[in-house]
Structure formats: C-alpha cells, structure tokens
Amino acid sequence: MAVLHNRVSQEELKRRLYEETEPRTTISFYQYFPIVNPQEFRDSLYKSLVTLKVFGRIYVAHEGINAQISVPSSNFEEFKAALYAIEPLNNLRLNIAVDDDGKSFWVLKIKVREKIVADGITDAGFNMENKGxxxxxxxxxxxxxxxxxxxxxxxxxxxxxxxxxxxxxxxxxxxxxxxxxxxxxxxxxxxxxxxxxxxxxxxxxxxxxxxxxxxxxxxxxxxxxxxxxxxxxxxxxELPSRFIGKNFVFDDRLGERITEDVIAKCHQCGKPCDEHTNCKNNGCHLLFIQCKECAEQYDGCCSTECKDTIHLPQERQKELRKGIDKGQNIFNKSRVRLRPRLNEKEE
Missing domain, CATH: 3.40.250.10 (Rhodanese-like domain)
Known part of the structure; x- marks a missing residue:
C-alpha cells in the first residue's frame, strides 16, 4: 500500500531542504470545480505529487482545490503534466513566485476540508458560477x-x-x-x-x-x-506598479517584495520596516513586524518576557507551554487581547 502521509520529523525535513542544491520553483494555484469524493481525489493527488518531490500545502474540498507548493525546477514540466492530466485543471494558471529562494516549504501536506477557503456562507442561493x-x-x-x-x-x-x-x-x-x-x-x-x-x-x-x-x-x-x-x-x-510595498505570502518567506516602498513600521520601535517574523518563543509564536535592531535586542522575540523564556532550560519551556492555545496569534494594535504595542505604550 502506498504511503499517503509523511513519516519523517519536521526537523529532519528542514535539514534536507536546506541541504538541497537543486533550485526549486514556488507556485500557487486554485480552481473552483466540483469534487465528488475529496478524500479519493486527495489520495490520488498525493501519490502523484510526492514522487515528484513536491512540497507544500494543498486543501481539497467539494468546491475545488487551493495550493501553495514548491517543486524542483527540473521536475516542473512533469509536475505541470500531472496536474493538467486532471481534466478540470487542464491549462490552469500557475502563479509562480517573483521573489523566491525555493525554501518556502519542506513537506507535502494535502488536507481535505469543508471548503478551500473558509467563508462562513450558509446562503443556499449563493452560486460561485456567477462571479465578477x-x-x-x-x-x-x-x-x-x-x-x-x-x-x-x-x-x-x-x-x-x-x-x-x-x-x-x-x-x-x-x-x-x-x-x-x-x-x-x-x-x-x-x-x-x-x-x-x-x-x-x-x-x-x-x-x-x-x-x-x-x-x-x-x-x-x-x-x-x-x-x-x-x-x-x-x-x-514593463508597467508601473500601482501596488505599493510587499505582498504577504503564507509560507516560510512571509513576503514577496513588489516595490521598494516600505509602508509599515516595526511593532517594537516604530521605525519603517515590513519584515514579518514569528516570536522565537514557541509558547507565543506571535506573528509581528520586527526590524533588525529589535531582532537583536529581543533575540527574535516580541517582548522581554518571551526573550527571558527562550533562555530557560527546554524542560522548563515545555512546562510553561502546557495548556496554551495560541490560536491565531497575530499582532493587531486595534485589539486589546493582543499586545497593543509591543514593549511600548500605544502611539
């Protein structure tokens, strides 16, 4: 029976990725189309892509497919042929990353979900075929x-x-x-x-x-x-860009630069910066914007509390993390539940 899930540790997979010498291409794609049996579709797709050393995150649902993946550049044409062999995906547009080091993903995960993008829509009269x-x-x-x-x-x-x-x-x-x-x-x-x-x-x-x-x-x-x-x-x-700044992406890169404009600020010191990072304290892992100077000052953490925590023995850190549900831990200064200004008072 074919293996339909990864069995190797995340640490080992990351190590293997960074030891790769062949370039990878990062790609995203989606398609709304009816899938009668998402689990069967998922398993067939997994067997097809894992042999091509595709890494990434793919969601499959009755309404279609949503994917962000990377593939060894030498396997790109074979990957495209495998994808296009699925009739509703034939000649599907593939969005190829513009600012890419190929280190966006290190494992292939294909999950069956209720929808490929959670929308909260319960209106039975809604029809995706009537779109803009x-x-x-x-x-x-x-x-x-x-x-x-x-x-x-x-x-x-x-x-x-x-x-x-x-x-x-x-x-x-x-x-x-x-x-x-x-x-x-x-x-x-x-x-x-x-x-x-x-x-x-x-x-x-x-x-x-x-x-x-x-x-x-x-x-x-x-x-x-x-x-x-x-x-x-x-x-x-060679058109002018009316999009200003950086395009946030949901992989290890956390962003693709579109223009040189920096329109955001460091959430700790307030200086111009648009580099997202996750707090190095695994009990926090807050997604926030941090400049290089603050990264050095706080050891990649969002606060002095988290900085102190990452220097504790690993066993003590594990004890502190027990029972914590980080949920969607994202910096948002408009919400009281998250730090309104990291280590500083609100501006």
Whole structure:
C-alpha cells in the first residue's frame, strides 16, 4: 500500500531542504470545480505529487482545490503534466513566485476540508458560477485611475499593512468569513460603481466578487491571479506598479517584495520596516513586524518576557507551554487581547 502521509520529523525535513542544491520553483494555484469524493481525489493527488518531490500545502474540498507548493525546477514540466492530466485543471494558471529562494516549504501536506477557503456562507442561493469579471494588470492600472472605481483589499489586516494598491479600502479583520459581510456594509451606496476585489493569489477575491454580485452590486471585477500574477504581468509588460510595498505570502518567506516602498513600521520601535517574523518563543509564536535592531535586542522575540523564556532550560519551556492555545496569534494594535504595542505604550 502506498504511503499517503509523511513519516519523517519536521526537523529532519528542514535539514534536507536546506541541504538541497537543486533550485526549486514556488507556485500557487486554485480552481473552483466540483469534487465528488475529496478524500479519493486527495489520495490520488498525493501519490502523484510526492514522487515528484513536491512540497507544500494543498486543501481539497467539494468546491475545488487551493495550493501553495514548491517543486524542483527540473521536475516542473512533469509536475505541470500531472496536474493538467486532471481534466478540470487542464491549462490552469500557475502563479509562480517573483521573489523566491525555493525554501518556502519542506513537506507535502494535502488536507481535505469543508471548503478551500473558509467563508462562513450558509446562503443556499449563493452560486460561485456567477462571479465578477477578471481584470489583468493593465486593466487594473486603468481602473485605478477612474474616480468611479473602488479597489477593495480582501486580505487580512496584517497583509494590507505591508503592501496594498493605492487608495484601496481595507476590510479590517483577521478572517475572510468576517470580511464578506463587512465589505457589503462598507460599500453600501456604491452599488453602481466599479468594484475591484483583489487578494494574494485570486482565490479569496474570486469568491468575494461572486458574493458582491449576489448582494446586488452590479459592476464587480476581480484581479486575475491576485497580486502574485499582477506582479508578474507588470514586470513582463514593463508597467508601473500601482501596488505599493510587499505582498504577504503564507509560507516560510512571509513576503514577496513588489516595490521598494516600505509602508509599515516595526511593532517594537516604530521605525519603517515590513519584515514579518514569528516570536522565537514557541509558547507565543506571535506573528509581528520586527526590524533588525529589535531582532537583536529581543533575540527574535516580541517582548522581554518571551526573550527571558527562550533562555530557560527546554524542560522548563515545555512546562510553561502546557495548556496554551495560541490560536491565531497575530499582532493587531486595534485589539486589546493582543499586545497593543509591543514593549511600548500605544502611539
């Protein structure tokens, strides 16, 4: 029987990744299409991709597939052939990372989920087939100059913080499921304007565009392939970038630089910085922005408390971590439950 799950420790897998000499290509893709038996689909896909040394994170559901992966560059064409052999995925657009060292993933994980992106939608009348129109990079640049157009960022607040389209509306939430009703509320009175939804790779803004049409908005568009594809198109077409800063990505890189603009600030000292990191204290692991100077001062931690903790014996650290549910531990100065200003008073 074929092995359908990884059996090697994370530490060993990371070691192997960093010892690799062959370059890897980081890719993201998604497709909304009906899958009758997600578990069967998942197992077949795993057997196909693991032999090609594909690493990454793939979600499969009745509504489709969502993937962020890396593949040895020499296996890219074989990977593409295997993917395109699945009829609904034939000629699927693959978003190839623009700022990539190939060290984005170190293991292949394919999980069956209820949905490929959690949306909170229970409305039986909602139909993904009625979605907004695609716009490419040139069309997006043209639309952003139109006063009758509203750009809407369908990413989380920490993604928006380090980079976004000029004058885009932020939907300030930690989750996509909260953003959908918030977007409808925030855009009341703009039903006749051009509404351009965008996100990292296209999966969230595609569903958001369908939801806005479902809620009565008339002229809804979404950025084809998201910011990742936009960055590729402006580079190839030598177009000006109307996206400013960095595109947050959900892998070990935590970001792809689109322009040299640094629009965020270090959460500890307040100086310009857009480098996300996770607190080195495994009992915290807070995702926050930290400059190099503060990284040195706090040993990569978010606070003096966490800095002190990582220098304790490992057994003591394990004791302190027992029973802790970090959940989605992300810095957000608008929320009291997380440190409003790391080691400093609120500005």
């Amino acid at each position: 129109k695609y716009v490419n990079a040139q069309q997006a640049n043209d639309l952003i100059n139109d006063p009758e157009t509203v750009f809407v960022d369908m990413r989380n607040h920490y993604e928006y913080e380090v980079g976004h389209f000029e004058n885009a509306i932020e939907i300030p939430s930690d989750t996509f499921r909260d953003q959908l009703p918030m977007a409808v509320d925030m855009l009341q009175g703009k039903e006749d304007k051009n509404i351009v939804m965008y996100c990292t790779g296209g999966i969230r803004c595609e569903k958001a565009s369908a939801w806005m049409l479902h809620k009565g908005f008339k002229n809804v568009f979404h950025l084809e392939g998201g910011i990742i594809n936009y960055a590729k198109q402006i580079k190839e077409g």
